[in-house]
Amino acid sequence: MYKDLSVYIHIPFCVKKCNYCDFVSAPPEPGQLKAYADALCKEIKLSAAYADNFNIKTVFIGGGTPSLYDSSVMTYILDTLKSTFENRRRGSYIPEEVTIECNPGTLDRNKLSDYKRAGINRLSIGLQSADDKELKLLGRIHTYEDWEKSMKLARECGFNNINTDIISGLLGQTVESFEDTLKKVLAYSPEHISVYSLIVEEGTPFYETYAPEKLSKEEADKWEEEDRLIYEMTNRVLSKYGYDRYEISNYAKKGCESRHNMVYWRRGNYLGLGISAASLINDVRFANTDSFSEYIAAPYGSIKSKEVLTEDEKMSESAFLALRTSYGISCKKFYDDFGKDIHEIYAEAIKKWTESGMLIERDGRIFCSEKGINICNMIMADFVL
Ligand code: SF4
Numbered sequence: 001m002y003k004d005l006s007v008y009i010h011i012p013f014c015v016k017k018c019n020y021c022d023f024v025s026a027p028p029e030p031g032q033l034k035a036y037a038d039a040l041c042k043e044i045k046l047s048a049a050y051a052d053n054f055n056i057k058t059v060f061i062g063g064g065t066p067s068l069y070d071s072s073v074m075t076y077i078l079d080t081l082k083s084t085f086e087n088r089r090r091g092s093y094i095p096e097e098v099t100i101e102c103n104p105g106t107l108d109r110n111k112l113s114d115y116k117r118a119g120i121n122r123l124s125i126g127l128q129s130a131d132d133k134e135l136k137l138l139g140r141i142h143t144y145e146d147w148e149k150s151m152k153l154a155r156e157c158g159f160n161n162i163n164t165d166i167i168s169g170l171l172g173q174t175v176e177s178f179e180d181t182l183k184k185v186l187a188y189s190p191e192h193i194s195v196y197s198l199i200v201e202e203g204t205p206f207y208e209t210y211a212p213e214k215l216s217k218e219e220a221d222k223w224e225e226e227d228r229l230i231y232e233m234t235n236r237v238l239s240k241y242g243y244d245r246y247e248i249s250n251y252a253k254k255g256c257e258s259r260h261n262m263v264y265w266r267r268g269n270y271l272g273l274g275i276s277a278a279s280l281i282n283d284v285r286f287a288n289t290d291s292f293s294e295y296i297a298a299p300y301g302s303i304k305s306k307e308v309l310t311e312d313e314k315m316s317e318s319a320f321l322a323l324r325t326s327y328g329i330s331c332k333k334f335y336d337d338f339g340k341d342i343h344e345i346y347a348e349a350i351k352k353w354t355e356s357g358m359l360i361e362r363d364g365r366i367f368c369s370e371k372g373i374n375i376c377n378m379i380m381a382d383f384v385l
Contacts, residue, residue, distance in 0.1 A: 010274030071114035328367025
């Protein structure tokens with residue numbers, strides 16, 4: 001009996017590092033692009049053992065900026081994945097969703113047509129803001145117009161499942177300026193919109209200016225309040241335009257939720273390939289090295305961490321990840337998975353948050369109310385055993 005598997009492929013290269021980014025990504029040095037693609041394909045071939053038990057259901061090529069590569073390389077990587085899982089009488093390669101992250105400014109018609117031919121059926125085109133001044137502040141390589149061109153091209157090339165990322169919470173951003181970004185995005189009707197709050201990470205150029213401790217209390221309070229108002233407005237506007245907030249930061253038109261990301265929130269099996277990529281297979285969590293040289297030298301075998309999850313960890317993850325989604329926790333699934341009634345395990349947390357109206361229990365599900373989703377992190381913390 002085969003299980004479903006989602007595959008994440010990490011591409012650690014970008015044209016230039018953005019000012020707020022702490023992902024494992026950097027501009028490529030000479031020779032690195034080829035060396036990395038070769039190592040990645042080696043790791044894919046060596047992951048053939050998983051084909052004994054798994055069928056690939058979704059693929060997500062993320063980064064970094066995967067679209068920085070020539071499209072023939074993406075074809076080569078996907079073909080390798082396909083032949084590894086398909087040319088056996090065991091597992092199979094039948095992904096329902098294959099996504100690639102792209103940066104405006106790195107796409108052209110040929111590349112997009114090649115993506116289609118390679119089986120990619122979903123694009124995630126990062127915009128972040130429709131205000132060129134904000135894009136400059138963020139250190140992005142593109143303008144709003146570049147994003148518009150990419151969207152038009154993608155539609156012309158037949159892509160009908162597109163996500164766009166936007167960042168809220170920039171200092172100086174207002175509800176009005178963010179609404180302007182939203183409306184400009186909505187003019188192109190992407191099927192999916194992710195709205196992330198800016199996190200000022202230590203070690204980034206942004207941290208030098210916007211570290212929380214560098215702001216006065218008044219500035220910090222105003223910033224937080226504006227971000228809260230932005231989130232409320234976003235919810236209102238996107239719901240009016242037919243988008244469902246199916247996860248804290250993710251909105252989709254009906255049927256266009258990210259199948260790949262749902263696997264993370266439902267604790268399905270996923271295999272991460274490439275530098276720093278994380279995996280969860282049969283309740284064993286492991287992650288590859290962050291070091292480029294280590295990965296190139298041993299693409300299958302440079303695991304930096306591995307842990308077998310305890311029963312408490314599995315229950316905690318199951319509960320708090322599900323609370324991120326609008327569906328919430330299925331009480332029956334929790335019982336089927338763990339043989340325990342969720343009301344016994346989380347009696348206090350469920351009582352506390354349902355009584356305060358932040359959690360709702362209905363039809364065998366426990367989920368965040370509209371108010372609750374805005375303080376989901378606090379609620380989730382009470383579900384960690
Ligand atoms: S494009 Fe994305 S991954 Fe690359 S530096 Fe910018 S934010 Fe980071």
